[in-house]
Amino acid sequence: MTLKNKFLGINSVLIATSTSLISCILHEFAHYLVAKYFNLNPKLHHNYVRPLIEPSEKQLMLIAFAGPFFSFIIGITFLFISIKLIKPSLFKLFLLWFGMSNILNFLGYMLIAPFIKDGDTGRVFNYFNISFFISIIIAIITFIVMKKLFQYLSKEFIYYKSSDIFDKKENQKQLFIFPIIFLIVGISLLNLPIVVWFSLLPTIFVPMTYLSTLGTYKKTEIIDAEVTINKISIPLLILTTITIIIFINLK
Numbered sequence: 001m002t003l004k005n006k007f008l009g010i011n012s013v014l015i016a017t018s019t020s021l022i023s024c025i026l027h028e029f030a031h032y033l034v035a036k037y038f039n040l041n042p043k044l045h046h047n048y049v050r051p052l053i054e055p056s057e058k059q060l061m062l063i064a065f066a067g068p069f070f071s072f073i074i075g076i077t078f079l080f081i082s083i084k085l086i087k088p089s090l091f092k093l094f095l096l097w098f099g100m101s102n103i104l105n106f107l108g109y110m111l112i113a114p115f116i117k118d119g120d121t122g123r124v125f126n127y128f129n130i131s132f133f134i135s136i137i138i139a140i141i142t143f144i145v146m147k148k149l150f151q152y153l154s155k156e157f158i159y160y161k162s163s164d165i166f167d168k169k170e171n172q173k174q175l176f177i178f179p180i181i182f183l184i185v186g187i188s189l190l191n192l193p194i195v196v197w198f199s200l201l202p203t204i205f206v207p208m209t210y211l212s213t214l215g216t217y218k219k220t221e222i223i224d225a226e227v228t229i230n231k232i233s234i235p236l237l238i239l240t241t242i243t244i245i246i247f248i249n250l251k
Helices: 003-037 057-085 090-112 120-127 132-157 168-190 197-219 234-249
Strands: 042-044 049-051
Touching: 003 042, 003 049, 003 057, 003 090, 003 168, 003 234, 057 090, 057 120, 057 132, 090 120, 090 132, 090 197, 132 197, 168 197, 168 234
Parallel strands: none
Antiparallel strands: 042 049
């Protein structure tokens, strides 16, 4: 395959990168706004918010709750817009990844809540004295819901192909494998240095959720796709570059 056949993959990597970083920034900004509301003099960083004034237990819980809750609202909203209102296009693909990324920011914290007490949902669970047993049940239900949801969303990827001649295996690589690998490696590197070790867990393991989408896509009978991605989106390239710069400068 020549470089000209890789435009779907390049755009997919740009979309996955920009949506992941924007989702992370918005997640942390939600923490920041609540801490700011409580006049805690917070400092916004790329993967955490640090109040310079010690919060009360309730304030800490509300600050922790704000991030996943905001991610959930954004995720549901943009998934709906992408699926229901936008015709197949690179823009639709961007909104789809953006919705999925935000949903993962919520569901990922639900999964680790039983084990990471200093995480967002871990702090919320601790505040309400949710037992380890109940949190495990919630995590199991979350895993099932997440897997089913991302399998369902595989049908939203059937509209795109890398060249005029439909090649399903090549599309699988460019729609999923390339961005998944880059998310795990690239976003993990961009998150360095980390304050607490579990900050890297979402960037390493959460992108693997897209393997559920890939698995269902592989099993779907697809003869052709209506949208051929045959060039790099300049607006998308600019957006990704700006997003990376902002993310790095928030360290």
